[in-house]
Amino acid sequence: MAKFSSEKYPALTLQDDKGIWARFEGAQFETFDSAVAKRLRGLPESEGISEVGGSEPADDKAPSKRASKDDWVAWAVKTGATEEEASALTRDELAEKYADSAPKE
Incomplete structure (x- = not known):
């Protein structure tokens, strides 16, 4: 499982033309989906999203x-x-x- 935190947005929903693919609640998000984790890891530092634990x-x-x-x-x-x-x-x-x-x- 991959865990991420959002420094900028405590409640953040990420979506594209196919729908919602990540929803941060309390600035935290966990996923078992490796494609979602890869997508989050690929975001620029300026977005304020970082992987926590296990890094x-x-x-x-x-x-x-x-x-x-x-x-x-x-x-x-x-x-x-x-x-x-x-x-x-x-x-x-x-x-x-x-x-x-x-x-x-």
């Missing part, structure tokens, strides 16, 4: 693109960046730059 990266795998900035900073440092370099970037910049990086031994 810890595996030892040798980058976090999801919707993981927190702290998770991405930790991953970037693990792959060779300094804490200062990583902290200066946004979460989306970190994901773009370090998604395909491997941890340093």
